[in-house]
Amino acid sequence: MKAAIYDGPRTVTVKDVPDARIEHPCDILVKITTTNICGSDLHMYEGRSSFETGRTLGHENLGQVVEVGPAVSKVAVGDWVVMPFNIACGFCKQCERGLTSYCLTMQPKPAMAGAAYGFAEMGPYQGGQAELLRVPYGDFNALRLGEDAAERQLDYVMLADIFPTGYHATEMANVKPGDQTLVYGAGPVGLMAVYSAIIRGAGRVWVADHRRDRLQVAEDLGAIAIDTAEQDVAEVVKDATLGLGADNGCECVGYQAHDPQGQEDASLTLNGLIEAVRFCGDIGVVGVFLPEDPGGAEAQGELEAKGKIPIDFGMMWFKGQRMGTGQAPVKRYNRALRDLIAAGRAEPSFVVSHELGLDQAPEAYEHFDARDEGWIKVALHPDGHG
Ligand SMILES: NC(=O)c1ccc[n+]([C@@H]2O[C@H](COP(=O)([O-])OP(=O)(O)OC[C@H]3O[C@@H](n4cnc5c(N)ncnc54)[C@H](O)[C@@H]3O)[C@@H](O)[C@H]2O)c1
Numbered sequence: 001m002k003a004a005i006y007d008g009p010r011t012v013t014v015k016d017v018p019d020a021r022i023e024h025p026c027d028i029l030v031k032i033t034t035t036n037i038c039g040s041d042l043h044m045y046e047g048r049s050s051f052e053t054g055r056t057l058g059h060e061n062l063g064q065v066v067e068v069g070p071a072v073s074k075v076a077v078g079d080w081v082v083m084p085f086n087i088a089c090g091f092c093k094q095c096e097r098g099l100t101s102y103c104l105t106m107q108p109k110p111a112m113a114g115a116a117y118g119f120a121e122m123g124p125y126q127g128g129q130a131e132l133l134r135v136p137y138g139d140f141n142a143l144r145l146g147e148d149a150a151e152r153q154l155d156y157v158m159l160a161d162i163f164p165t166g167y168h169a170t171e172m173a174n175v176k177p178g179d180q181t182l183v184y185g186a187g188p189v190g191l192m193a194v195y196s197a198i199i200r201g202a203g204r205v206w207v208a209d210h211r212r213d214r215l216q217v218a219e220d221l222g223a224i225a226i227d228t229a230e231q232d233v234a235e236v237v238k239d240a241t242l243g244l245g246a247d248n249g250c251e252c253v254g255y256q257a258h259d260p261q262g263q264e265d266a267s268l269t270l271n272g273l274i275e276a277v278r279f280c281g282d283i284g285v286v287g288v289f290l291p292e293d294p295g296g297a298e299a300q301g302e303l304e305a306k307g308k309i310p311i312d313f314g315m316m317w318f319k320g321q322r323m324g325t326g327q328a329p330v331k332r333y334n335r336a337l338r339d340l341i342a343a344g345r346a347e348p349s350f351v352v353s354h355e356l357g358l359d360q361a362p363e364a365y366e367h368f369d370a371r372d373e374g375w376i377k378v379a380l381h382p383d384g385h386g
């Protein structure tokens with residue numbers, strides 16, 4: 001089968017590799033028809049993670065089941081399914097609590113938790129930017145879709161990651177009806193946090209970024225754009241809230257946060273939120289931060305390369321803020337969000353700017369990584385249908 005392989009920093013090659021196959025009685029095999037490129041893939045693509053060369057990328061996967069293992073009882077051949085990017089067992093201590101993003105069974109290192117497709121430090125699993133994907137514990141990990149799945153793949157594929165992840169940011173930030181919410185980052189995840197905040201009834205949503213094309217998409221959703229190249233985020237938010245600040249904040253940028261000139265500083269967004277969110281407000285951090293960033297020393301400093309980020313903890317404590325962090329437990333939300341899509345109440349496909357074949361993955365990575373104008377979210381179709 002063909003697959004998009006990580007061949008070293010800023011190199012993705014589409015190659016023939018051995019077909020994915022059933023390896024365990026609970027596995028299912030999925031023919032991938034839509035698979036997105038994610039901002040998380042870019043941390044790996046840029047060599048800013050421990051991701052091994054020769055591995056297949058891709059954790060936002062949707063397709064049709066072509067084979068099921070002998071112990072699979074619910075999912076059947078022919079079903080349309082979308083997989084959370086997390087791979088989880090469903091029966092460990094963490095999964096029982098709904099923390100499928102920190103599954104203990106699927107992560108091979110005993111002192112660690114969490115697994116994902118084609119992801120650094122998240123187990124040996126191959127990604128779905130390929131013609132076929134092996135899905136462990138298929139009954140648990142595949143969410144079945146309705147009859148409209150084939151036509152609405154671009155909506156439903158967002159259930160693999162960014163729609164539930166954006167929603168999770170608003171959940172950790174405790175966004176309630178009428179709230180005034182600040183989102184850092186107008187990338188695909190930030191846009192989904194904006195969308196989720198609006199779905200949850202937020203009264204006003206600001207989104208801060210320095211990319212005009214992305215801010216425009218957020219404005220089209222009804223958010224207030226803050227262009228960080230021209231405006232001070234805390235000033236805008238405080239001016240509009242009697243100096244108090246936003247009720248809650250979502251971090252959707254991660255450790256490669258930078259100023260509008262491109263200079264990286266991993267503390268920018270966290271400190272921006274601590275400043276602009278009011279006393280006792282909640283902050284949800286879904287942007288990725290890592291304990292090791294091999295490429296980070298040059299961009300930022302030795303401390304940042306070890307994940308030691310200078311945040312204004314004194315101010316955060318003083319303001320009594322709470323901060324939630326980590327990989328999103330997609331399974332906690334994907335069924336409900338699927339039903340919103342099915343009911344016509346949510347159309348997260350608005351974020352897709354490009355639909356390409358798998359063969360075009362190398363160019364797609366290049367453009368998306370450069371954040372070229374208009375390259376907001378890329379969906380790849382390994383079955384060739386664009
Ligand atoms: N927690 C999870 O489960 C989860 C899931 C998916 C993605 N993520 C992470 O979410 C983050 C965003 O993903 P994405 O796909 O939207 O990525 P992206 O890189 O396309 O978007 C990031 C956006 O942040 C903007 N930005 C950079 N520095 C900024 C700053 N200082 N202030 C304001 N905006 C700034 C960029 O211009 C860009 O538009 C990444 O770190 C990704 O790894 C986490």
Ligand SMILES: [Zn+2]
Pocket residue numbers: 037038039040041059060085161162
């Ligand atoms: Zn993703």
Ligand SMILES: [Zn+2]
Pocket residue numbers: 088089090091092093094095096102103104105106
């Ligand atoms: Zn588990």
